[in-house]
Amino acid sequence: MQKIPALLGLCCLALTAMGQAPTSVQPFNGKRPKLVVGLVIDQMRWDYLYRYHARYGSGGFKRMLAEGFSAENTMIPYAQTVTAAGHACVYTGSVPAINGIMGNDWYDPQLKKTVYCVEDDSVQVIGGTANSEPMSPRNLWVSTISDELRLATNFRSKVVGVALKDRGSILPAGYTGTAYWYEGKTGHFISSSWYMKQLPAWVNQFNQRKLVDSLYQQPWKTLYPINSYKQSDDDDVPYEGKSPADKGPVFPHELSSYIGRNYDAIRTTPFGNTLTLAFAKAAMQAEGLGKDEDTDLLAVSLSSPDYIGHQYGPNSIEMEDNYLRLDQELAAFFAHLDKEVGKGQYLVFLTADHAVAHTPLYLAKKGFPISPLSGDVTEINKKVFQRFGVPNIIRSSANYHLHLNHTAMDTLRKNKKEIIDYIVQELKSKPHIYSAWDNAELQQLNLPAVMKERFVNGFNPKLGGDIQLVLKAGFFYGWVTGTTHGAWYPYDSHIPAVFMGWGVQPGRTNRPTSMADIAPTVAAMLRIQMPSGCIGQPITELLPMR
Numbered sequence: 001m002q003k004i005p006a007l008l009g010l011c012c013l014a015l016t017a018m019g020q021a022p023t024s025v026q027p028f029n030g031k032r033p034k035l036v037v038g039l040v041i042d043q044m045r046w047d048y049l050y051r052y053h054a055r056y057g058s059g060g061f062k063r064m065l066a067e068g069f070s071a072e073n074t075m076i077p078y079a080q081t082v083t084a085a086g087h088a089c090v091y092t093g094s095v096p097a098i099n100g101i102m103g104n105d106w107y108d109p110q111l112k113k114t115v116y117c118v119e120d121d122s123v124q125v126i127g128g129t130a131n132s133e134p135m136s137p138r139n140l141w142v143s144t145i146s147d148e149l150r151l152a153t154n155f156r157s158k159v160v161g162v163a164l165k166d167r168g169s170i171l172p173a174g175y176t177g178t179a180y181w182y183e184g185k186t187g188h189f190i191s192s193s194w195y196m197k198q199l200p201a202w203v204n205q206f207n208q209r210k211l212v213d214s215l216y217q218q219p220w221k222t223l224y225p226i227n228s229y230k231q232s233d234d235d236d237v238p239y240e241g242k243s244p245a246d247k248g249p250v251f252p253h254e255l256s257s258y259i260g261r262n263y264d265a266i267r268t269t270p271f272g273n274t275l276t277l278a279f280a281k282a283a284m285q286a287e288g289l290g291k292d293e294d295t296d297l298l299a300v301s302l303s304s305p306d307y308i309g310h311q312y313g314p315n316s317i318e319m320e321d322n323y324l325r326l327d328q329e330l331a332a333f334f335a336h337l338d339k340e341v342g343k344g345q346y347l348v349f350l351t352a353d354h355a356v357a358h359t360p361l362y363l364a365k366k367g368f369p370i371s372p373l374s375g376d377v378t379e380i381n382k383k384v385f386q387r388f389g390v391p392n393i394i395r396s397s398a399n400y401h402l403h404l405n406h407t408a409m410d411t412l413r414k415n416k417k418e419i420i421d422y423i424v425q426e427l428k429s430k431p432h433i434y435s436a437w438d439n440a441e442l443q444q445l446n447l448p449a450v451m452k453e454r455f456v457n458g459f460n461p462k463l464g465g466d467i468q469l470v471l472k473a474g475f476f477y478g479w480v481t482g483t484t485h486g487a488w489y490p491y492d493s494h495i496p497a498v499f500m501g502w503g504v505q506p507g508r509t510n511r512p513t514s515m516a517d518i519a520p521t522v523a524a525m526l527r528i529q530m531p532s533g534c535i536g537q538p539i540t541e542l543l544p545m546r
């Protein structure tokens with residue numbers, strides 16, 4: 001009899017040694033959230049969570065940080081930080097080298113032309129005007145988390161993608177979801193024959209409301225007295241751009257002259273977010289998202305912050321006001337989800353497709369040795385023609401990948417390596433260029449490991465350029481007013497990644513995480529297969545011990 005306790009003790013020891021905690025891990029109970037909501041805020045820098053924190057309310061960004069889990073050190077794991085590549089990475093857990101989305105546009109050396117990320121001549125526009133470009137997810141090479149959810153439930157799960165930008169809704173919805181995006185010519189949400197034969201009645205009804213015209217009735221004024229915007233530069237500065245009806249880049253921005261005439265102008269106002277979220281709510285209701293036992297997925301991308309950022313820059317009062325308004329919009333949207341789906345019954349993740357650089361002339365004014373750039377590619381074209389007799393040597397410089405004119409070099413029987421080396425040396429001699437290299441030598445380069453990984457992840461074997469160009473931090477071509485993004489540097493690649501709701505252990509980590517970790521984290525939470533090109537890892541700290 002005395003031996004029994006000793007045996008039990010041994011037994012417990014053995015379990016502990018194997019790292020098992022038999023009382024805290026429950027078997028899978030088949031439960032999943034009713035709805036997954038992906039929120040991609042186009043061009044949202046991670047620091048906006050905190051830069052404008054003092055005037056956020058309790059129901060939006062602050063609610064996500066308080067109730068949710070924030071991966072504070074989430075970086076984009078590839079070099080070309082642009083919208084299409086970002087949406088593709090968030091939803092595929094993969095990178096341009098594998099998922100095929102090299103940028104918003106890229107040069108295809110086999111087709112010998114520039115391709116737009118979601119263009120597809122084999123489909124038709126549904127609901128748009130006759131000259132709208134047809135779009136589909138055909139150029140994506142791998143599945144999305146949305147597709148995997150559909151596969152996991154034998155296609156009972158519903159997936160809807162919504163954005164002003166076509167690429168912001170098509171890439172998240174994957175091959176098997178349904179995507180809607182905004183057409184500036186008409187002010188309507190439209191789609192593609194990839195998904196449907198005609199728009200559903202609820203979309204036609206939404207379009208007939210002409211919500212854009214009612215949003216245009218009031219000017220865009222600041223939410224608070226303008227002199228209280230302490231986080232921003234002066235309102236009237238020469239390095240901010242203007243909308244068509246603006247006399248200057250200043251508040252209030254009159255919108256009423258756009259009524260019935262200019263439906264694109266809504267994009268560059270916070271009311272583009274209002275419009276997108278109104279459409280998302282209409283989709284939830286009409287499609288019954290989150291209403292039955294099969295998990296649905298609503299992928300919302302808010303494109304307006306990107307248009308506003310490009311025009312006014314991250315130091316503008318316009319940007320500060322956009323985020324204060326977006327915070328209120330998100331609070332209302334979460335309250336809507338609480339009511340319609342139920343608190344704790346939905347999982348939200350909030351992230352960005354890329355961040356953004358400071359406006360060069362703003363930095364210059366503040367003492368940084370930065371200035372806007374132009375002309376390097378034109379100059380190289382001239383020099384190569386003079387020296388080698390090859391015309392238009394650079395066919396494309398999209399995403400800082402230089403594609404050379406192979407047809408001309410072949411016809412003229414030129415030594416390609418000699419020309420490539422010449423261009424690389426010419427580029428490297430410029431003070432604002434960090435480096436340039438022959439992409440055939442990418443693996444042998446003496447680069448910091450972080451940089452090398454991102455350029456390797458950004459180099460697609462079929463679509464990558466002959467030469468990679470890397471500017472020094474803070475520099476980019478064009479954009480004398482406003483700003484842009486697209487570099488590997490942290491100002492473009494550090495993004496928010498906050499999860500809230502069903503099954504999320506509240507908390508925070510500053511451990512390095514990646515944009516490619518978002519999809520596998522959602523897959524792990526739902527206990528479904530990760531997407532087909534996924535290279536990310538689940539962020540285990542937020543996973544529930546259920």
Ligand SMILES: [Zn+2]
Pocket residue numbers: 043083306307310485
């Ligand atoms: Zn952009």
